[in-house]
Amino acid sequence: MTQLLEGLNPAQREAVEHVDGPLLILAGPGSGKTRVVTHRIAHLLSLGVPAWQILALTFTNKAAAEMRQRVERLAPGQRVWVSTFHRFGAKMLRQYADRVGLDPNYTIYDAGDARQTLKRVVESLKIPVMGYTPDRIAAAISKAKNRLIGPEEYKPRSGNPLSEIVAAVYPAYQQRLLASSAVDFDDLLLHIARLLHDDTELRKQLDERFRYVMVDEYQDTNRAQYVLLRALSVDYPNLAATGDPDQSIYGWRGADLNNILEFEQDYPGVKVVRLEQNYRSTPAILSVADTLIAHNKRRKPKSLFTENPDGLPVRLVTYADGDDEARSVAMAMEEAVKSGRRRWSDFAVFYRVNALSRTVERVFRKRQIPFQMVRGQEFYQRREIKDVLAYCQLMNNPKDDLAFERTVNSPPRGIGSKTVGRLADYAYRHGVSLLDAARDAPQVEGVTKRTAMLVGKFVALVDTLDAYAAGPAEEAVGAVLEHSGYRKHYGDSDSEEDLNRLANIEELLTDARQFDEAMAEEEDAEANLEAYLERTWLVNETDGWDDDTDKVTLMTLHAAKGLEFPVVFLLAVEDGILPHERSAADPTQLEEERRLAFVGITRAEQELQLSHALRRDYRGQRRIAIPSSFLMELPTGVMEVAQTAPTDELGLAPDELIGDWGDAPSEEVYRHEPAEPVAAPTPTATPTVGTAAALLGSGGLAAPRVSPDAFKVGMAVEHPELGVGKVLTLSGNGKGRRAAVVFPEHGEKRFVLAFSPLRPAGRP
C-alpha cells in the first residue's frame, strides 16, 4: 500500500487515494496519467474492493493493453476488466443481443462494410442523393448515432438537403443491419447506451456490478459514451475520468468537449485533481506548447510546468520545398545516428495529412533510413483477407448478407451481380437472407438452370464449411482456404500479385493459430471462431505498432496521441495544412486544429523541430505555401529560427553544393548550437508582440521583421516590390496591427504589419 504511493507527487497521490465519489483528473501531457489510474486501481484492490467491481475503459486497444499490463504488475493475478469502449459494448451486446433485435452471433461491420451496406440501401431506395457521396451520408448517420439519435427519432432540418436524405436512408440502413444481424461500430455503443437508458432494472444491476468505473481520454467521449458512463454511475457514482480538454482531437468523430468541460456540473461533489507537472518534455518544448494552446478559448486553463533540465531550443525551420524538408530531416537524423547521439527509434516525423508522408517515404527509402509508417488498419483491410474473413463471417452468421455478397463470387464462379440482384429481390420479397434465397435458387425468377446449379454448389460449399464454425479459428480459416478454391485460384496464378495474396492468407492462418494458442492459455477465454472474428473487427494493426525495433516512426498527428519520442519533427506547418483548409473557416474546428498541433508538440521529450516550406507539391499541384498562422502564436524566447540554404533562389554558391541538387547541404539549420539558456515557460501568457511572427515574414524569410510598433502615421516605408510609400493610417495592436500605405506608382495598399515585408525606408 505504501509502495503504491511512493514516488508520486502530491496531486498524483491525491488522485490515487481518492476512493468513493466522482473524480476528475485533468491531466496535462506527460503528467503520469496512466500511472495514476493504474495505481488507483491497485489502491482500490488493496482496500479490498473485488476486482470484478472495477471497470476501466479506454479508446484504443493499445491503451487498454498497456493499462492491463501495468495493473497486472502492481496487483498480480487480479482480474480487473480493462477494455475499450467498443469491446465492452460488444461483450454486453453478446449478452443482451435479443433485447435489441440481434442474434448473439451478430457481425460487426467495419467502416467499409457499413459504407457498402449503405450504398446498397441507397440503391434499393432509389432516392436521389443530389451529389452526396455514400461517405457523406454515412458520416451524417454516424454523427446521429454518436449523439444517440436513433433512426425513428432522426428529424430532417428543413433547408438541409443532406438531412432529408439521411432521414430517408437511416431507418432503412438500420433495418438492413438488423436483418443481417449486424452492427456498425457506432451501434456497439448506441445499442448498449439505449438499453441502459430504457431498462431501469438492467441499469441498476450493472451500476451495482461496476461500482468503480474509470475512463481514459474523457475529452474524446461522445454522447453515447457519456450516457453509458452516466448510467453506470447513478447509485454508485464512483466514476473517475481522466482527460485533457486540450488534447481533444476527435470532435469530427462526435467527441463532445462539453462532456469534460461540464463534468463538474454533471457530477456534484466531484473531486478535481490537476496533474500539471510534466515529466516528459524540456521547458522549451513545454513553453511552445503552452503558449500555443493559450490561444484557445474553449478550455480549462492550466499551468503546465516541468522540473526537467533545459535542453535545446525548439527549432523553426523554413525550407525551399517539401523535398528539401524531407531531405534535411533525413540528414539531421543520419548525422545524429552516425555520431552516436541518437538511435533511429528516437525520431518521429508527424504530419497533418497522410499524403505528406509520400515525400518523406521516398527520401528515406532512397537514403536507406529504416522507418515504420503507422497507417490505420492495414492487414485486415486487404481484399483477400476481407474475402476469407467474409466466409468466416457467413459461417458464423448466415444472415450476414454482406458476407454473402462478398463470397458468392469470390473466387470467380460465374455468379455475377445480375444473379445476386435477382436473389436479393427474392430475399426482400420473402423476408429471408440472401443465403436462404440462394437455397431456393431454382425457384427464383430470372435465374437460369445453369446459374441455379452454380448457386447450388456455392450453398453446398457454405454447408460444408458450417462444420468448422464452432471449432478453432485456424481450422475454420484453413477450411475456407481449401474448400473455397482460393488456394487453387491464387496458387495456380503466375501473377506476382496473386501469389502475394496467397502469402497474406497464409499469414492470416498463422494469425488465427496464434489466436487459438493464446486463448488456450487463458482461463475462461472462449477459443472459437466468433471470438477470433471479434478480434479482427475490433483490433487494428496500429495496435501492433512496434516500439521495440530501431526505426524512425512516421505518422499523422492523430496517430501520435498518447505516444512520446525523444526527437520530433513536425512537417508542413503551413496554412491550409495545419490548420487544415477544411477547418479554417469555423472557429471551433480551428481550435481543434490548434489542439492537434499541441498534441504533436507535446509528444517531444528533448528536441522538437517545426518546419514549413516555401513551395509545396500537393495533389499534383505546386503551390506557394504560407507559414501557418499557428507559428505566429509561438514564443520566440525559446525558439531558434533557421532556414536551410534553399538550393537556387537564395543564391547559394555552386561549390557549396554536394553532389547533385538532391543533396544540398543544410548544416546551417542543424548546427546544434550550445543550448542557449531556455526561459521558463510562461504559462498563461498571451503573446502578441515579439512572437515568431516577427521572425517569419510572409515570404517565410528568416530575416528579422520590424516590430509592428515601429511604424508611425506619415512615416516613409519601403516594400520590396512596391517601392517607397507613406503610412496613411494605423489600426489594431500586436500581430493584428494593420497599416494603410500609399505608393506613388501603385496607390493605396493595406498590410498586416506582422506578416508584411514592410519596413521604415532606409533601413536594411
Added chain:
DNA sequence: CCTCCATCGATTTTT
C-alpha cells in the same frame, strides 16, 4: 462476366 482505361476527387479515422 471480366478487364481495361477515363474520370473524379482528395483531412483526420481510437473502434
Added chain:
DNA sequence: TCGATGGAGG
C-alpha cells in the same frame, strides 16, 4: 499525384 470508381469492350 494517385487511387478508387464506373462505363465500354472483349
